[in-house]
Amino acid sequence: MGIKYKEIADILEEDILKGKYIEGSKLPTIEELMKKFDVSKNTMRSAIELLVIKGYIYQVQGSGIFIRPTVREGSINITNMRGLSKELNTPDVRSEILKFEVVKANKELAKKFRCNLDTELYYVERLRIVKEEPFSIEYSYFNKEIITYLNREIIENSIYEYITEGLKYNIGFADKIICCEKLTKKEVELLELKNGDMALSVENTVYLTNGLIFDVSKSKYNSNKTKFISVANYR
Amino acid sequence: MGIKYKEIADILEEDILKGKYIEGSKLPTIEELMKKFDVSKNTMRSAIELLVIKGYIYQVQGSGIFIRPTVREGSINITNMRGLSKELNTPDVRSEILKFEVVKANKELAKKFRCNLDTELYYVERLRIVKEEPFSIEYSYFNKEIITYLNREIIENSIYEYITEGLKYNIGFADKIICCEKLTKKEVELLELKNGDMALSVENTVYLTNGLIFDVSKSKYNSNKTKFISVANYR
Numbered sequence: 124m125g126i127k128y129k130e131i132a133d134i135l136e137e138d139i140l141k142g143k144y145i146e147g148s149k150l151p152t153i154e155e156l157m158k159k160f161d162v163s164k165n166t167m168r169s170a171i172e173l174l175v176i177k178g179y180i181y182q183v184q185g186s187g188i189f190i191r192p193t194v195r196e197g198s199i200n201i202t203n204m205r206g207l208s209k210e211l212n213t214p215d216v217r218s219e220i221l222k223f224e225v226v227k228a229n230k231e232l233a234k235k236f237r238c239n240l241d242t243e244l245y246y247v248e249r250l251r252i253v254k255e256e257p258f259s260i261e262y263s264y265f266n267k268e269i270i271t272y273l274n275r276e277i278i279e280n281s282i283y284e285y286i287t288e289g290l291k292y293n294i295g296f297a298d299k300i301i302c303c304e305k306l307t308k309k310e311v312e313l314l315e316l317k318n319g320d321m322a323l324s325v326e327n328t329v330y331l332t333n334g335l336i337f338d339v340s341k342s343k344y345n346s347n348k349t350k351f352i353s354v355a356n357y358r
Numbered sequence: 359m360g361i362k363y364k365e366i367a368d369i370l371e372e373d374i375l376k377g378k379y380i381e382g383s384k385l386p387t388i389e390e391l392m393k394k395f396d397v398s399k400n401t402m403r404s405a406i407e408l409l410v411i412k413g414y415i416y417q418v419q420g421s422g423i424f425i426r427p428t429v430r431e432g433s434i435n436i437t438n439m440r441g442l443s444k445e446l447n448t449p450d451v452r453s454e455i456l457k458f459e460v461v462k463a464n465k466e467l468a469k470k471f472r473c474n475l476d477t478e479l480y481y482v483e484r485l486r487i488v489k490e491e492p493f494s495i496e497y498s499y500f501n502k503e504i505i506t507y508l509n510r511e512i513i514e515n516s517i518y519e520y521i522t523e524g525l526k527y528n529i530g531f532a533d534k535i536i537c538c539e540k541l542t543k544k545e546v547e548l549l550e551l552k553n554g555d556m557a558l559s560v561e562n563t564v565y566l567t568n569g570l571i572f573d574v575s576k577s578k579y580n581s582n583k584t585k586f587i588s589v590a591n592y593r
Contacts, residue, residue, distance in 0.1 A: 176411055181530065183569035192533055192563070201536070202437055204592045294592040296416065298427055301436070301588060303538045303558040303581035321556040321581070323538040328427070334418035346538035346556070353536060353588060357439045357529040 128169035131160050132177075135170065139179050139190060140205075142212075150180060150188040178202065178354030191354060198352045201325070204297055206283055207251060207258070215254045218279050221313075222248035225267065235328060235339045236266055243267040247278050250313050251342075257314045258348065263340035270337055286337075295332035301325050301351065304343065314345045323349050363404035366395050367412075370405065374414050374425060375440075377447075385415060385423040413437065413589030426589060433587045436560070439532055441518055442486060442493070450489045453514055456548075457483035460502065470563060470574045471501055478502040482513050485548050486577075492549045493583065498575035505572055521572075530567035536560050536586065539578065549580045558584050 135150070144150060150171075151159065157167045171188060174180045182188050199210050208216040228242040236242065245265040251258045263282075265273065270286060277285045286292050304324040311318055322343035329338040370385070379385060386394070392402045406423060409415045417423050434445050443451040463477040471477065480500040486493045498517075500508065505521060512520045521527050539559040546553055557578035564573035 173411070176408070178531070181565065181567075181569055186569075189569060191531075198535065201588050202590050204590045296413070296426075296592060297590045299588045299590055300433065301536065301558070301586040302584065303556055319554050321538055323536070330416065332416075334416055334421075334424060349537065351536040353436050353534045355437050355439045355532045355534055357531060 127162060128166045128173065131156075131162065131167070131170040132173040134160075135174060136177070136179060139174075140203075140209075144190050148190055150190070152187065176356075178356070198350045201299060201301065201351045201353050204294070204329075206281060207253065208281070211253060213254060216258075217252050219250040219252060220248070220275060220278060221250055221260075222246065223273075223275060223278060226264075232264060232339065236264070236336050238266060238268070238336075245270065245273050247273070247282070249278065256348075257345065259342050259344045260310055260313055261340060261342045263338060266335075266337050269331070269335060292337070293332040295330045295334075297327050297329040299325050299327055303346075306343065310343060314343075316345060316347070320346065322346055323351065325351075362397060363401045363408065366391075366397065366402070366405040367408040369395075370409060371412070371414060374409075375438075375444075379425050383425060385425065387422065411591075413591070433585045436534060436536065436586045436588050439529070439564075441516060442488065443516070446488060448489060451493075452487050454485040454487060455483070455510060455513060456485055456495075457481065458508075458510060458513060461499075467499060467574065471499070471571050473501055473503070473571075480505065480508050482508070482517070484513065491583075492580065494577050494579045495545055495548055496575060496577045498573060501570075501572050504566070504570055527572070528567040530565045530569075532562050532564040534560050534562055538581075541578065545578060549578075551580060551582070555581065557581055558586065560586075 138144065150156070153164065153167055153171065157164060160167065175182065178191060180188050180190055208214060224246050226244050226246045228236060228238055228240060228244055230240065232244065233240045233242065245267055247263045249261045251261060270290070283294065287294060302324055304322050306314070306316065306320060306322050310322070311320060323346050324341060324343045327338065327340045328336055330336055373379065385391070388399065388402055388406065392399060395402065406415070406417070410417065413426060415423050415425055443449060459481050461479050461481045463471060463473055463475060463479055465475065467479065468475045468477065480502055482498045484496045486496060505525070518529065522529060537559055539557050541549070541551065541555060541557050545557070546555060558581050559576060559578045562573065562575045563571055565571055
């Protein structure tokens with residue numbers, strides 16, 4: 124078993140995410156895919172199985188390989204982490220910086236980061252604006268021992284792009300806690316909501332592939348505009 | 359490549375979900391696991407990789423295999439589907455039936471189920487009660503051509519247990535839409551909330567492994583008591 128089947132799965136995953144196969148439609152048959160990628164049936168089957176586990180496709184005996192409808196536009200797939208712009212399929216995403224400073228990890232943050240007390244952290248507060256409308260407020264901490272440098276230009280744009288392309292770090296995965304939360308008066312104003320409206324809120328703990336936690340953040344989304352989608356498997 | 363590595367992954371998955379390895383702690387080393395399961399390094403590595411993809415564990419070079427903290431008590435992992443009782447790790451879950459009837463699929467439901475207009479559906483409305491406190495309200499439709507029989511006794515208990523153990527169907531996966539929603543006056547009363555409170559709501563489309571949609575439902579959760587957890591991978 125080589126690494127090959129994973130590379131094929133990656134290519135198909137990109138294709139699916141880019142919308143190459145329209146929702147509800149099918150992938151080519153295993154035989155056609157074998158030809159396309161010039162691999163054995165076993166390799167092709169392993170690639171397909173991986174995409175099934177990842178929640179992109181499902182197989183129906185005798186009728187083919189179908190794309191799951193969760194690859195949908197306008198919603199945020201919380202089991203992926205692709206950045207707002209890719210997720211919402213629009214380049215029209217910008218950020219307004221509300222706060223940008225260096226703080227020291229208190230007990231709670233040190234626990235969340237699994238770092239020492241008083242470790243220096245960047246604190247970034249941003250209003251994310253999509254198509255010129257307020258979309259979410261992000262409160263993020265970055266471990267300064269890992270993300271050693273940030274500036275206003277970087278955080279006005281994509282911090283994650285800077286981390287992956289500038290610092291060449293491998294972002295791995297995140298744990299998320301999703302809940303429904305009250306908004307402060309200031310948040311209501313920023314998100315242009317009404318008093319008493321609540322937000323869909325997500326707490327993220329983000330790891331590099333080496334297991335280090337570099338980002339702990341909370342995002343509050345305009346609950347009138349946001350839906351999250353997710354895939355689940357039965358156990 | 360046999361099926362073996364998947365069986366090992368299943369065993370380890372069950373162990374992790376049952377809390378055999380406490381949060382934040384490690385799995386045994388690859389070498390120890392190879393010995394335990396009496397398999398080759400390649401097979402063991404494949405099993406570990408599968409659990410990484412499924413979001414249970416992560417590997418840190420030189421320091422071991424760690425359990426991801428999302429395997430946490432008291433929260434609902436929305437990327438799993440294990441039923442409330444298993445998810446909250448308590449047997450103290452019961453249901454109060456609010457409505458139980460047979461209806462015909464209108465245009466909207468026919469589209470969601472990918473079934474014909476006027477197909478007969480069971481409609482079940484339940485208040486889910488955990489540890490004698492109202493936890494969620496569930497509005498579920500079941501395609502009667504697939505789930506041919508339901509009665510009050512079944513729906514007072516676990517419908518999914520009946521489907522898997524009674525009807526011997528293989529439940530496959532679900533697509534979920536999560537949002538923050540207003541509650542009706544009746545829902546506020548049932549969930550013992552305050553007027554103006556919102557619910558964390560989940561719309562589920564549930565498939566058998568053969569791709570047939572048998573259940574379309576919406577659950578509204580008491581937003582003061584419920585947190586969802588989820589894992590995400592960077593792409």
